Amino acid sequence: MIDESPTSPDPVDVVLPCLNEAAALPWVLSRIPRHWRAIVVDNGSTDRSAETARAHGAHVVSEPRRGFGAACHAGLAAATADVVCFCDCDASLDPALLPALVALLTTSTADLVLGRRRPTAFRAWPPHARLANARLARLVRRRTGLPLRDLGPMRAARRTGLLTLDLTDRRSGYPLQMVVRAADAGWRVLETDVPYHPRTGRSKVTGTWRGTWHAVRDMRRVLDERPTPVTAHDGGEAQ
Structure with missing residues (x-):
């Protein structure tokens, strides 16, 4: 992992895993709240994603190990803020909505x-990907007891709490492992x-049957893991 900018004291860091998203990055980065830091993790892009991110003021981290989880975790490792958010950088989700998630984190018991995710158009979420997500959500409810309906990539948590989860998946199972280990804790x-x-x-994932199949395989592997002892931690408390 190559960290290309100095530490930031910003109150929230937003991790944006990136693979060939140069076309979407200008809009996505323009939607990051003021005084928050965008951490774009370039996961081996062959377009000008890294250059575009820098030109729009993002902190760029290079993660050569391919995989969604590898990119997310590199961003988490580079984060320094008390609160860390995750969001896709393909313009499917609006980072301007993140303050509402952070408010729930800091003002509620979460x-x-x-x-x-609530699709705004039919083509926003291909049927095969939606069905796979629904099936996985059922399995997650059974495994964790949490009443979840989605395993979406937009999320917020305390950085120190996330680090205690000791997340190990570096592929598509990373978001699910975060939820499962959080529930276990x-x-x-x-x-x-x-x-x-x-x-x-x-x-690169849900747009094709093959990509969706690989993601489901990775997530089923996470669900098949034996519960990992995790130190109880109140993620809502700054450490």
Whole structure:
């Protein structure tokens, strides 16, 4: 992992895993709240994603190990703020909505806040991906007891709490492992609706049956793991 900018004292860091998203980045970065820091994790892009991110004021981290989880965790490792948010950078989710998630984190009893995707158009969420997500959500409810309906990528939590979860998945199972280990640690997980728009460009995961199958395989592997002892932690308390 290559960290290309100095530490930031900003109150919230937003991790944006990135693979060939140069077309979407200008809009996405323009939607990051003022005084928050955008951490764009370039996961081996062959377009000008890294250059575009820098030109729009983002802190760029290079993660050569391919995988959604590898990019997310590199961003978490680079974060310094008390609160860390995660969001896709393909323009399917609006980062301007993140303050509402952070408000729930800091003013309610939640330790982890998840954005439940609500499609704004049919093509925003391909049927095969939606069905796979619904099936996984049922399995997550059975495994954790949490009343979740989505495993969406928009989320907010305390940085120190996330680090205690000792997340190890570096592929598509990373978001699910975060939820499962948070549940095992007794975290209070809250879900709130967020609009889900058609993405800019072609999806590397849910846009194809093969990509969706690989994601489901990774997530089933996480669900098959034996519960990992995690030190109880109140994710809502700054450490």
